[in-house]
Amino acid sequence: MRKTATQNGGKIPAQPGPKDASAATATSASASAEPVILGAGPVVRPGERATVRLRDAGPDDPPRYAPEWLELREGADAAARAHELLDPLRIRLANLPGKAGLVIHDLGCGTGSMGRWLAPRLDGAQHWILHDRDPYLLHFAAVASPRTGADGSGVSVETRRGDVARLTPDALAGASLVTASALLDVLTREEIETLADACTGAGCPALLTLSVAGRVELTPSDPLDEEIADAFNAHQRRTGLLGPDAITVAAEAFSEHGATVRVHPSPWQLGPAETALTAQWLRGWVGAAVEQRPELREPADRYLRERLEACQAGELRVVVHHSDLLALSRPTGGAS
Secondary structure (H helix, E strand, C coil), X not given: CEEECCCCCCCCCCCCCCCCCCCCXXXXXXHHHCCCCCCCCCCCCCXXXXXXXXXXXXXXXXXXXXXXXXXXXXXXXXXXXXXXHHHHHHHHHHCCCCCCCEEXXXXXXXXXXXXXXXXXXXXXXXXXXXXXXXXXXXXHHHHCCCCECCCCCXXXXXXXXXXXXXXXXXXXXXXXXXXXXXXXXXXXXXXXXXXXXXXXXXXXXXXEEEEEEEEEEEECCCCCHHHHHHHHHHHHCHHHECHHHHHHHHHHHHHHCCCEEEEEECCEEECHHHHHHHHHHHHHHHHHHHHHCHHHHHXXXXXXXXXHHHHHCCCCEEEEEEEEEEEECCCCCCCC
């Protein structure tokens, strides 16, 4: 499915339809029993896949991520992304052969936060092609997309429902750039190989941000921190997904295809100003750990309750480590 979207900017609208996603943001002790926003946090249940995937997804499948969760994390994502990778990306884009404007594919775009962050930082006319399996999220991404780039040039958008596992160099023909955010860690090794092959085969760079690195720092510390983190990381690797190993696998895959690869840290820094996000992230993080190791349930309930109390009191700080990857493939036109 493909359509061109009208851009009017503005706030992401509430998700229509009967899928009730409670935007629970309370961080009191009792909040540990409240439901997590649908799709919130880092939980990937067995058989679930990233939003960009259509394989095994029926028309009535619930969305992988709720707009409420994606909106809640957007500010932390924007603050975390590695600005250090922008200059080498801009240089490469400026030197692409025969480009009247940029064509940018955003994989697993969600509500379009990557476009809202990156488009205003790039010069020249831009046409964004937004890929996701969820038509609701595609709609939100399109209507809330930026209208101009860094130099005032126009930004246009189209949406596609698509599957990263089916990407080919032909599908990316004419692409200037492939982007994704929080995607690599919910892919398999085979899917990352497919992505690297498609990008390098098309000769376009890839900016792949906010892949979980498997490390979390909580202040003040708790004796259960490391055990919860280890269980969560094991959960992320279930059903063949790469979780915290994804950034290393992706760097190797792109390098083996001849790309120049740069990796830079992009940690979330969560403090008293981000209590709503921290509370939702905590529920998802601890929930995944308990799902992986049910014997942790009793101590984890205590742990979560105390962590949420500290969060509400403004006494908790969390660093959730991520990594951003820039892969500069050799353009197919022969330019270096």
